[in-house]
Amino acid sequence: MLKGKVALVTGGARGIGAAIARVMAGQGARLALLDIDGAEAERMAAGLPLPGMAVACDLAVEREVVAAVDATVERLGGLDVLVNNAGLGRPAGRGGRVDDMSAEDWDAQLAQDLRTTFLSTKAVAPHLKARGGGAIVNIASITGLVGSPTQPAQAAAKAGMISLTKSLALDYAPHDVRVNAICPGFVWTRPWERMTADLKRTVPEFAQLAPREIFLEVIKRRVPLGREQTLEDVAQLAAFLASDAARNITGQWISVDGGTTLRQAH
Amino acid sequence: MASPRLAAYAAAKAGVISFTKSLALDYAPDGIRVNAICPGFLWTRAWEGLATRLKATERQFAELEPRQIFLEVVKQGVPLGREQTPEDIGHLAAFLASDAAMNITGQWIAVDGGITLR
Numbered sequence: 001m002l003k004g005k006v007a008l009v010t011g012g013a014r015g016i017g018a019a020i021a022r023v024m025a026g027q028g029a030r031l032a033l034l035d036i037d038g039a040e041a042e043r044m045a046a047g048l049p050l051p052g053m054a055v056a057c058d059l060a061v062e063r064e065v066v067a068a069v070d071a072t073v074e075r076l077g078g079l080d081v082l083v084n085n086a087g088l089g090r091p092a093g094r095g096g097r098v099d100d101m102s103a104e105d106w107d108a109q110l111a112q113d114l115r116t117t118f119l120s121t122k123a124v125a126p127h128l129k130a131r132g133g134g135a136i137v138n139i140a141s142i143t144g145l146v147g148s149p150t151q152p153a154q155a156a157a158k159a160g161m162i163s164l165t166k167s168l169a170l171d172y173a174p175h176d177v178r179v180n181a182i183c184p185g186f187v188w189t190r191p192w193e194r195m196t197a198d199l200k201r202t203v204p205e206f207a208q209l210a211p212r213e214i215f216l217e218v219i220k221r222r223v224p225l226g227r228e229q230t231l232e233d234v235a236q237l238a239a240f241l242a243s244d245a246a247r248n249i250t251g252q253w254i255s256v257d258g259g260t261t262l263r264q265a266h
Numbered sequence: 267m268a269s270p271r272l273a274a275y276a277a278a279k280a281g282v283i284s285f286t287k288s289l290a291l292d293y294a295p296d297g298i299r300v301n302a303i304c305p306g307f308l309w310t311r312a313w314e315g316l317a318t319r320l321k322a323t324e325r326q327f328a329e330l331e332p333r334q335i336f337l338e339v340v341k342q343g344v345p346l347g348r349e350q351t352p353e354d355i356g357h358l359a360a361f362l363a364s365d366a367a368m369n370i371t372g373q374w375i376a377v378d379g380g381i382t383l384r
Contacts, residue, residue: 031343166383173345173380176329224294236366245357248306248350251383254373259294262287262372 003028013040014107019231032072113157132178169251178250185257224259290372299371306378345380
């Protein structure tokens with residue numbers, strides 16, 4: 001479905017970003033993986049069904065992002081797809097609740113998700129427009145749709161990504177650049193490993209469980225479909241949204257959460 | 267969206283979206299997923315009828331054929347600037363029905379070229 005297309009994935013070395021790269025390459029796209037961990041991104045790119053390229057890049061630093069995008073365009077001849085996936089997905093610094101959070105931590109968290117999305121989009125958009133069209137897929141989170149007392153900054157940043165998705169969809173529509181967001185639910189990635197470690201410390205009934213067991217217990221209680229969401233789930237939707245099969249879908253945000261957010265008012 | 271001249275139609279479609287979410291929760295324990303697609307401007311018989319009515323009631327459309335009226339509405343109303351097609355809807359329906367969407371349920375997705383963003 002993506003034959004002949006060139007896709008750039010931020011945070012592509014592991015987790016959701018790497019899964020998106022695998023699925024997109026499997027559908028015929030050539031990939032560029034931007035990640036702060038250049039060595040791991042390099043390994044990942046070399047092992048793709050259609051081997052891709054990797055660039056080591058701090059996605060919060062504008063000149064690094066611009067240089068990485070330029071290097072990609074020079075080597076692959078242009079860009080059709082941008083996946084904004086980078087972000088640590090956890091409270092920066094001491095993080096946590098508003099009362100415990102420093103202003104610096106607040107800024108850092110918003111920078112992780114929102115600033116990186118802004119910078120990558122700004123650097124890539126001219127190249128998509130130059131091709132006469134393209135697609136941007138933003139990886140947000142269901143925390144951007146509901147409240148999160150323990151991760152308010154991350155929730156605000158993800159809600160901001162969803163809002164930015166809608167604004168960019170209108171802004172870029174005349175150039176036939178589509179912009180959509182995916183809100184993953186419970187996917188077993190490093191942020192969840194850290195979160196369950198916190199739950200183990202703070203919730204007495206979880207004290208005897210391993211992080212992975214805590215994760216599965218949370219899923220049993222919270223997810224209507226009763227199972228965890230996978231990297232593959234998110235990657236399949238990202239590939240669909242990036243493809244021409246979605247040529248008239250723009251400005252949408254779609255949850256991959258097994259129905260989790262249906263239970264909460266929003 | 268509100269539709270001043272199609273109030274009952276709009277209410278019914280809103281009901282379908284709400285129904286989708288309720289059914290998604292109801293059927294989740296049985297492993298049945300329920301999603302909704304909200305098509306935008308497709309050249310169907312419903313639109314032929316609407317364009318014919320617009321021709322009769324809107325002075326700016328009086329001289330145009332129904333199909334031309336439709337394309338004019340598309341130009342004015344769709345950010346991506348083109349009509350949506352049955353094929354568009356088919357692709358999304360097939361995706362949602364497939365195992366690639368095995369953890370997507372209770373969603374409503376517009377295939378409207380950005381119309382409802384405005």
